[in-house]
Amino acid sequence: MKSYKVLIIDDDPNILNSTHIFLTEEGFNVSKAESGEKAVDMLRKGTYDLIITDLIMGQIDGIDVLKAAKKINPDTRVIILTGFKEMSLTIESIRNKADDYLLKPCEPDDLLYRMGNCFKELELIRKNRRTEQALIESEKRYRNLVESTHDQIWSIDIAGKHTFANKAITEILGYEVHEVIDEPVISFVHPDDKKNIKKLFINSIETKCGWNNVVNRWIHKDGSFRFIESSATPMIDSEGNLMGFSGVDRDITDRKRMEAEILQSKKLESISILSGGIAHHFNNIFGIILGNSELAMEEIPESFSGYSYVKNIKTASMRAAEIIKHLICFCQKNDPIINPNKVSLMIKESLDFIRTIIPSTVEIRHSINVTKDTILADPLQINQIMMNLCVNASPAMESDGGLIEVTVDNIYLDSKSINNNSDLKKGHYVQLKVRDTGSGIDPAIIDQIFDPFFTTRDIGKGFGMGLAVVHGIVKEHKGSISVESIIGKGTTFTILFPVYKEKTKINIIETDESDELVLGKERILFIDDIEDITVITKDLLEHLGYHVESTTDPREAINIFVKKPYMFDLVISDMAMPYMTGVTLFEKVKQIRNDIPFIICTGYSELINKEKAKKMGISDYVMKPIDRHNLSKIIRNVLDNKGIIRNDLS
Incomplete structure (x- = not known):
């Protein structure tokens, strides 16, 4: 009780003092005023939970005190003490929002009872106010949360019209909130996805269920579209009636873009792997066809009909090799x-x-x-x-x-x-x-x-x-x-x-449109694990005037080179071979003789390209199949430059 502040007002000193003593002994924090004037002055200077005032006093009576108290603090409880003859004034006091009244003289227990009721009312008022404030704060937090998120938060009625949308809709779809309220949701959906949305909405109404992570395309105000991932829950009233849906929409356009890029990249990667395997084997086959065609064309006079047939075979093999080359280039994902x-x-x-x-x-x-x-x-x-x-x-x-x-x-x-x-x-x-x-x-x-x-x-x-x-x-x-x-x-x-x-x-x-063959007399060591390629390339090189020693095993090539390293002017090697790659062979050969020119030929390899070969010091890097005209020029260029790497990387 000590927490409650009570002000008693009476112009009768005996009643004032006795009441003051009684309430103090009951544990209340009691103040007193012997007149209405003093009471009003005290009300202006401090706050009181309860006022007990006599009705009839001097110039300022109990009703005046009541009015002043309610004006200063509407929560203050006021009990009017009155005599029987003052009932008309008592009624007026009630009209002026007096909380209770007692007839004088009153019993102490009756006064305490009435005071207790006033305090209960006061606690109820304060509790309600705290609840209201908590609701206001909660709504404010909710509003801040709703408006600060980048996700679109919304509600719609059973007709499919927006009843609420947060400001994120402007960021996602470009519309102001007032532009979507009372507008049908379907009007913002991509034409190709409207059928899916209608079906989903009808099913959700029939089952009174929401939906989770449904993706559709929505039209932005500028005419573009966005991928929107939507989740919703039904709004059910106390009688079990469906009132609509509320939910959250998330713009996943960037995610879909990355997914598409990844999928496209994986497709290209798969094609690249496949085309790489095709290239490796086909280019070796084309090399055999091309080599034999060129040798046959040397043996057949141009006047013979068979010459044109063989020439057509050569042209077709070169055309097929070019298609493979373009396919690989298109599929490879390299930095520009x-x-x-x-x-x-x-x-x-x-x-x-x-x-x-x-x-x-x-x-x-x-x-x-x-x-x-x-x-x-x-x-x-x-x-x-x-x-x-x-x-x-x-x-x-x-x-x-x-x-x-x-x-x-x-x-x-x-x-x-x-x-x-x-x-x-x-x-x-x-x-x-x-x-x-x-x-x-x-x-x-x-x-x-x-x-x-x-x-x-x-x-x-x-x-x-x-x-x-x-x-x-x-x-x-x-x-x-x-x-x-x-x-x-x-x-x-x-x-x-x-x-x-x-x-x-x-x-x-x-x-270079020139068909002129560039000849030579130097000594070449040639290595390729495919015997047909080794045989035909050896023949081609010898037709160009070179002295050639060949093998299909890179280990044997090392043994040959170790025994007579200065016998050779050039080493030409395939890239993909059993036991060791062309790069490994290059490194081993360089350890034996550092100044030996070295050319790598390959149908396809992910391990090396022109740029890597240049950085490693390889004299030239050549994609199979190579016709003898290009082969003759490349070899001559490497030998004449004594192993200096070509600057062009075409």
């Missing part, structure tokens, strides 16, 4: 190697490969008219651009046929042109155009075609990453890409690459 390269050569090589993989009903034409031909580029990435643009266009023309036309020209961008393309600088450019006669692109979606995951193909038939990759490669090469399309007529992609300004002399490899 950007060097000065001729556009004409890169485009022609790409088209040669593309013709072998697109439907035969699609014709490819090309026109290359450039004088400034060199750009800074990675040939593999230029090949990837051509692959994506041409292969992407071909399905629409497969059944009825069509045309893909590739043109390469030089253009000059002046200041006016630059204003229309702020990504570029004034100067000379190579303009690459890829035009198809397909079905064209809908103007409503043409601005989205470079967005990751955007695809017009059926689900499962494309990731929507091809044109996004093209866009990324073009930007990496400091270029620009644009698209024009007419429905029913076709589409044209225009790419601009800045012409390379030659500051120093560069070594750009061009195709």
Whole structure:
């Protein structure tokens, strides 16, 4: 009881003092005032839990004290002490929110009882206030939590209309909260996914169950789409009626992008492994076919009909080897190697490969008219651009046929042109155009075609990453890409690459059309684990004038070289062999004689490439199959430079 502060007011000193003594003995913290004026003054200076006041006093009576107390602190409890003759005033006091009244004189126990009721009311008021404050704080915390999360928190009614959405919807879908309230959820769903959403919603209403981690595509306000992962629980009232659903949506677009990239990478990795195995074995076979064809062509006069047949065999084997080479290049995932390269050569090589993989009903034409031909580029990435643009266009023309036309020209961008393309600088450019006669692109979606995951193909038939990759490669090469399309007529992609300004002399490899054989008389040690290749290559080298000792076992090659290390002017070895690789053989040979030139030939290897071979000090690295013209030039180049590594890495 000591925690309660009580103020008693009475202008009768005897009643005031006796009441003060009684309540003090009962353990209350009691103050007293002998007039209404003093009481009001005390109320202004301090707070009291309970006021017990006489009704009839001087200038300020009990009703005035009551009004002042309730104005200062509405929670203060007030008991009015009154006589029977003052009942009208008592009624007025009740109207002014007096909490209780007692007739004078009152029994002590009766007073304590009434005081106890007032304290109970006071505790109830305080408890309710604490509860209300706790609810306010809880709602505030909930609101802060809901609004601070990056996930979209929402509720919908059984009609499928939004009844609540947090601010995350703006971040995820671009809409303000007021734009989605009372709007049907289905209106924000990608057209291809609306059927799934409707089916899910109907089933959830029928079963009164929610859903977990359901992924669909939603339309952003800017017209793009997002992958949204949604989970929800039903809202059931006290009578068991379904009122709607509340849930959480998460934007997983970035995750889906990474999944698509990983899946694409794994597909390419699988193809790369497969094509690597094919390349290794096929290139060895092509080497045998090519070698025998060339030897046969030496024995058969050109005037004989058989000569042209053998020449066709040689040409076909070289063509097949080129297809394998392009397949490996396309599948390999290497860091870009950007060097000065001729556009004409890169485009022609790409088209040669593309013709072998697109439907035969699609014709490819090309026109290359450039004088400034060199750009800074990675040939593999230029090949990837051509692959994506041409292969992407071909399905629409497969059944009825069509045309893909590739043109390469030089253009000059002046200041006016630059204003229309702020990504570029004034100067000379190579303009690459890829035009198809397909079905064209809908103007409503043409601005989205470079967005990751955007695809017009059926689900499962494309990731929507091809044109996004093209866009990324073009930007990496400091270029620009644009698209024009007419429905029913076709589409044209225009790419601009800045012409390379030659500051120093560069070594750009061009195709050597010369059929002249380069001969020699030096001594060569040749090693390949496939006997047919060893035999045919030995014959080819001897036809070129060289003295050749050969073996199919690298261990035997070491023994031969140890016995007469200075007998040989050059060692040529296969890469993948039993017992040791060509690199291991190279290292062992170098330990015996450090100045011996060394060439590695391989059908395919993940362990070594041109760059690695150069760093190791290997004189040259050659992909199989090699015709005798190229072989003769490579050997002559290595011998004449006495093992100096070639600078070109083409």
